[in-house]
Amino acid sequence: MELWYTEKQTPVFGITAKIRETLVTEKTDFQDLAMIDTEEFGRMLVLDGMVMTTVKDEFVYHEMVAHPALNTHPNPKHVLVVGGGDGGVIREVLKHPEVEKAVLVEIDGKVIEYSKKYLPEIAGELDNPRVEVMVADGYMHIIENKNTYDVIMVDSTEPVGPAAPLFEKGFYQGIYETLKEDGIFVAQTDNPWFKADLIQQVNKDVKEIFPIVRVYGANIPTYPSGLWTFTMGSKKYDPLEVDETSIPEMESNKYYTPRLHKAAFALPKFVEDLCK
Known part of the structure; x- marks a missing residue:
């Protein structure tokens, strides 16, 4: 059978x-x-x-959450990952030697437990001494830690259940306040085929808070439609102004490259239109 x-x-x-x-x-x-x-x-x-x-396609999502923001910020020493209990984003963050501490705040400890057991190639860096793992509410962590992080990455599920508050304008305002004066945040913002309204709303909300807002995309075959978007909000640094030659080549990467950094921000017109 x-x-x-x-x-x-x-x-x-x-x-x-x-x-x-x-x-x-x-x-x-x-x-x-x-x-x-x-x-x-x-x-x-x-x-x-x-x-x-x-296991087969995880590298796309995890690399594209982590590297565009970390290669845009000139000195990302302290990084927060909200969600992401599988550890994939943390693994990518630790590829940047300038990161002194990465904090993972995952609300469901079972995600961490089973990822360590069944997804060791993804979760293998969660015990790294540069990482602090907290089983806690990421929304509350944001509220309680103002002016703390250089980069914040929101690795959430879709906006249902415990992840629903992570797509609200108040959460993005809290992120702004939790970032340092030149901080950057990035969040996964679903797909434009089935969740166009979500992308429009997130883009509108983030633009009302951050002076620099950019949307970029990647192809992830197991995610709805395969075309996935990410939204970056920055207080100071524009990812489109990064010098490509300053981005280090990482042989362990399978998707993100220095050439792809700016190319990922070139969106199909129907996605561009959602972000106006």
Whole structure:
């Protein structure tokens, strides 16, 4: 008998993958969690029926959350990752030697626990001495730590359940206040095919708070539609003004390169129109 996992990405559209094995299913205090092993994408973390990461394509998302912002800020010593309990963004952040401390605030400790067990290639740096892992509410951490971080990265699920407050204007205002005077933040902002209204609203909200706002994209095959967006808000530094030759080549990267840094901000016209 064949087993298949299907994510209903909208009420009328989904993606499906053939399963080798179901490794764990658990209803945590915050969400339904599953870890499954698929034939095409390897081990896959699923939260509330949504694919969060897979062994095969995780590098795209994690590199594109971390490197554009860290290569835009000239001296990112203190970095906060909100969410991201799988550890992939933290792994990418630690590739930058100027980062002295990276703080991970994940609301669901089970995500951390099972990622360490089943996704060691993604979560392998969570025990690094430069990392502080906190099982706590990222929204409250933002409110309670003003003027603390050089870069903040919001690695959230889609805007449902415990992640819903992470897409509100008040949260972005809190991020602004938690960043230092030249700080940068970046958040995943879903896809333009199914969540155009979300991208428009986030862009509008962030523009009312940050003087520099840029949207960029990447291709992630297991995420809804495959075309994914990220929104960067900066107090001082424009990612489009970064000198490409100053960006270090990282041989361990599989997606992000110095050439891609500015190219990622070149959006299809229908996505550009959402950001006006």
